[in-house]
Each structure stands twice: as structure tokens, then as C-alpha cells.
Amino acid sequence: MSSPLIVTCTSCNMYSKAFSVCIGFTCDKCREIVRLTEKISELDTRIQTLIEDCKSARALDTALDAISLENTVHCSVPAEVEPVQQGNWVTVSRCSCGTKHHSSVPITTSNRFSPLSETPTENPVESALVTGDSITRNVKIETPATIVTCLPGARALDIKANLKVLTNANRKFSKIIIHVGTDDVRLSQSEITKINVKEVCELASTMSGSVICSGPLPVRRSDEMVSRLSSLNGWLYKWCPQNKIEFIDNWKSFWGKPDLLKRDGIHPSWDGAALLSSNMAHSLRDQT
Known part of the structure; x- marks a missing residue:
């Protein structure tokens, strides 16, 4: 030995x-x-995501409370009671104290967690939809009538489920951009991920005549994650044109530029979000 x-x-x-x-x-x-350092970084990312989600929820609750208060003020007087004008006098009918009076004003309810599905359908010639995981959180597009829907932690099947809600509401869009993949590669099931992405794009095609796939970013984490994302990006680069889907090659734009990502090595920094927004806006303008 x-x-x-x-x-x-x-x-x-x-x-x-x-x-x-x-x-x-x-x-x-x-x-x-x-290994522990990567776990800590991942926990920091989750904490920041939860903090930002809480801030968004508080802002939404404040807006809904304001709308509810405004509706209460407007509906405080029953619509059927109209004063009868007689010279300088106004006759107002009064109900007896012993009679219970029920307001005939209907009470409307809504789901605050599905504002997109409740929004009236916009002009399909002008409206566009950008949907994706937390990578799209700070995406801002100046193109008119563009809706950005961020679903933190979403995988391809989650994006598909959200699109189904819009489909059931008969929502149509002139263009749809889908950004997904970062959370999918964590499952280490590349072939299943490809199938899920195909299904998302097929569903989006029924809602719009122009579907655009936004490719993943070159993260700065483990070599295995970088390798899987690189493989997914290469597959999308070939598959999308073959299926009449435009592909945004973010990998090429972000590669070798570490300042475009946050310290967690996954999410885009402010400059990275601006570049991602520019890539998407450029693709929307080029679509006919």
C-alpha cells in the first residue's frame, strides 16, 4: 500500500x-x-425579496383603502331618493323609526391579488405584456400600454398558470415577452425545463400573435448553475427562431460585466435592470 x-x-x-x-x-x-457562503447569500436574497414584497403589499393595501373610502363617500346617499323641488322648499321623505331600512346600493367584491385579470382589456394593437420571475422586478419600459408582471420565484409552470388566468378572462395582447429559467435550472431537470418552456410559449401564442422569449442572465454563482443556464440559453437561441419566436440574447449583453448584477450574483443591479429593460423595449419596437 x-x-x-x-x-x-x-x-x-x-x-x-x-x-x-x-x-x-x-x-x-x-x-x-x-457551501455555507452560498446558502447565506441565497437566504439574503430571499429576505430582500420578502421585504420588497411586503412594501408592495402595504402600498397596495393603502391604495385599496383609499378607493374603498372614496366609494363609501359616493354611495352614502341612496340613489333612489331624489328631492322634489317646490319653489324655495325641498321635500325630503323620511322613513319611520321602527322600520328597518336596507340600502339598495349593491356591494361589490374583488380579489386584490388578481388585479391584472380584473383590468379591462386594452387595445390589442397597442398593449404588450412582460411576465417573468424576480429578474424582471425593476424592469421599466416606456413603450405605451406595456404591463410588467413580476412573479418572484416563478418557474415556467408558474408563468403558464398565470397566463391561464388571463386566458380565462379573455385577455389578448399585441406582444408578450416571457422571461423564465433561472429558478427552473435549480431542479437539475433540463429536458423537463425545455418542455415547460415550450408549453408556456404555446399558450402565449394563443393570446398574442407575437411571442418573445427573453434569455437568462449569466449569473455569478456555482459553476453548475452557470453551466445549466448557459446550456438553456444555447437551446433557446436555436429553438426560438425555429418556432417563429423572437429571442433576446441577454447572455451576450451581460457576459463579462459583473457590475450589471447585484452582490447575490443573480439579480440585475439598477444598471443591469436598465439594460434588460432596453433589450426588451428594443425587441418590442422591432416587432411588427
């Missing part, structure tokens, strides 16, 4: 024993530190 060799960890420069020559050796302690 061969005697163990002394090797040096490339990260902490500590010595360890090995039975074969290792190039780029990393000790167990350093590997564990890298």
Missing part, C-alpha cells in the same frame, strides 16, 4: 494527506465554507 502524500489546499494553504497527486486540491473545511 502506497504511503500518503502531503498536499496543500489552494484556498487556506493548509497541509493535508492524500493518496494521489491532486491538482487544485481544496480541503473539506474550505469546501464547507463555500
Whole structure:
């Protein structure tokens, strides 16, 4: 039996024993530190997402309370009671104190978590829809009548479910941009991800005559995640034109520019969000 060799960890420069020559050796302690660091970064990202979601929910609640108050003020007087004008006098009918009076004004209810499906259908010649995961959170497009729907943590099937809600409401759009894939590759099921993306694009095609697929960003996380996203981007680059779907190659725009991503290495920074918005707006303008 061969005697163990002394090797040096490339990260902490500590010595360890090995039975074969290792190039780029990393000790167990350093590997564990890298794994824990990635977990911490992922938790930080989730916390920031929850904080931003809470802020959005508070703003939505405030707006809904204001609308509810306004409707209450407008409906405080029953519509059927009309004063009869007689010279300078006004005759007002009064009900007896012992009789219960029920307002005939109907009470309307709505689901505050589905504002997009309740919105009246806009002109399909002008309206466009951008839907995707948390990567699209800060996307701002100046093109008129463009709706941006961000679904944090959404995978392809989640985007499909949201589109089904719009389909049931008979919503139509002139153009639809779909950005998905970052959360799908975590499942390590590339073929299933491709099938899900195909189904999303097929459903979107029934709602619009122009479907655009926005490619993933080159994240700065584990090598495995980068490899899977790169493979997905390469597949979309070939598959989309073959199926009459325009493809936005964000990988080419973001590659080698670390400042375009936040410290978590996944979500775009403010400059990155501006570039992603520009890519999408350019694609919307080019569509005929």
C-alpha cells in the first residue's frame, strides 16, 4: 500500500494527506465554507425579496383603502331618493323609526391579488405584456400600454398558470415577452425545463400573435448553475427562431460585466435592470 502524500489546499494553504497527486486540491473545511457562503447569500436574497414584497403589499393595501373610502363617500346617499323641488322648499321623505331600512346600493367584491385579470382589456394593437420571475422586478419600459408582471420565484409552470388566468378572462395582447429559467435550472431537470418552456410559449401564442422569449442572465454563482443556464440559453437561441419566436440574447449583453448584477450574483443591479429593460423595449419596437 502506497504511503500518503502531503498536499496543500489552494484556498487556506493548509497541509493535508492524500493518496494521489491532486491538482487544485481544496480541503473539506474550505469546501464547507463555500457551501455555507452560498446558502447565506441565497437566504439574503430571499429576505430582500420578502421585504420588497411586503412594501408592495402595504402600498397596495393603502391604495385599496383609499378607493374603498372614496366609494363609501359616493354611495352614502341612496340613489333612489331624489328631492322634489317646490319653489324655495325641498321635500325630503323620511322613513319611520321602527322600520328597518336596507340600502339598495349593491356591494361589490374583488380579489386584490388578481388585479391584472380584473383590468379591462386594452387595445390589442397597442398593449404588450412582460411576465417573468424576480429578474424582471425593476424592469421599466416606456413603450405605451406595456404591463410588467413580476412573479418572484416563478418557474415556467408558474408563468403558464398565470397566463391561464388571463386566458380565462379573455385577455389578448399585441406582444408578450416571457422571461423564465433561472429558478427552473435549480431542479437539475433540463429536458423537463425545455418542455415547460415550450408549453408556456404555446399558450402565449394563443393570446398574442407575437411571442418573445427573453434569455437568462449569466449569473455569478456555482459553476453548475452557470453551466445549466448557459446550456438553456444555447437551446433557446436555436429553438426560438425555429418556432417563429423572437429571442433576446441577454447572455451576450451581460457576459463579462459583473457590475450589471447585484452582490447575490443573480439579480440585475439598477444598471443591469436598465439594460434588460432596453433589450426588451428594443425587441418590442422591432416587432411588427
